Amino acid sequence: MDDSQILSAFQDLPGRTGPRPVRGARALVFDACHVGVVLRAVIFVLAVVGVAGMYGAETVVDWLGRASVLSGAAVPATLAWLLVACSLKERLARLPLAAQHLCGVVLGALAALYGGGLLAMIGVAPVPWVATACTGALLAWLLVAALVMRAKGRMPAETTARLAELQARIRPHFLFNSLNSAIALVREDPARAEALLEDLSELFRHALVDRGDAVQLAQEVEVAKHYLDIEQVRFGERLRVQWALDPAAGGARVPPLFLQPLVENAVKHGVEPSPEGAEVKITTQRRGGVVVIKVTNTVPAGQGRAGHGVAQDNVRDRLRLLHDVQAQFQAVLKDGLYQVRMEVPA
Structure with a gap:
């Protein structure tokens, strides 16, 4: 999937986790x-x-x-x-x-x-x-x-965004679908069932543990991988995932649990409504003093992007709270591809 020219409005611009301060x-x-x-x-x-x-x-x-x-x-x-x-x-x-x-x-x-x-x-x-x-x-x-x-x-803004993300991410139907997938695999493929439950455990561990105001981008990528591994069991070949990760971008400071809701949106609006499935691509790239993060998914023909944008609004607000004017956020639907693109300081 070529996602490099979707958001041409952005200019190409040439962390540390620790104890939470008072x-x-x-x-x-x-x-x-x-x-x-x-x-x-x-x-x-x-x-x-x-x-x-x-x-x-x-x-x-x-x-x-x-x-x-x-x-x-x-x-x-x-x-x-x-x-x-x-x-x-x-x-x-x-x-x-x-x-x-x-x-x-x-x-x-x-x-x-x-x-x-x-x-x-x-x-x-x-x-x-x-x-x-x-x-x-x-x-x-x-x-x-x-x-x-x-x-x-x-x-209060962080608290509200945190609760909204938890509500949007750990939805009952996602939990039930994941458990049903694991149950179906117990006899057929116990190893995959165990791996799915481990991914689910890791996802909830990251969701429920307070990790402070900021974490490294590499940690958020791992959370997104656990989520997509779970959904891969559910959708099979309908979910086609691509990763294009720049190791130099992994140290960028981002809000905790900001990437997974965007990936979940890509699955919900790209894969679920399409009988043929969809492609989901996550890209990170360091460009000088800026890290560019992109989440791109194909959209079924003739269908626009649905939803109310609550998860995206939460992510945008949290990025601005953390990095102020140094953070950028933009989303667009173009030529059957939907992309969310963010820029944060390296």
């Missing part, structure tokens, strides 16, 4: 390292600078000149604050949440003084040092508060 300690530390947070912080500071430049400006040209000068100091100061907060994340993580707030505010004041020093170097005088430090502290406090709110909002 959520309260992640509000400032980890989020400050995300590209999305950096972009939003810079845009926020530029907006504040743009408004501040209006004070005392008599013309639009005057306002643009003031805003440009202030931006030349504010942006480096903001980036310095984010860089320090990110580089000190492990040390800050050991502090109570209130102490993290205080450190963020103090770093904001120091960063603002750094920006004031840049203004003094280019001859902008006099620089109101106290007001500059207070402004930096206030903006840093607002940014830290936004990061804390984002972290608190992430918890």
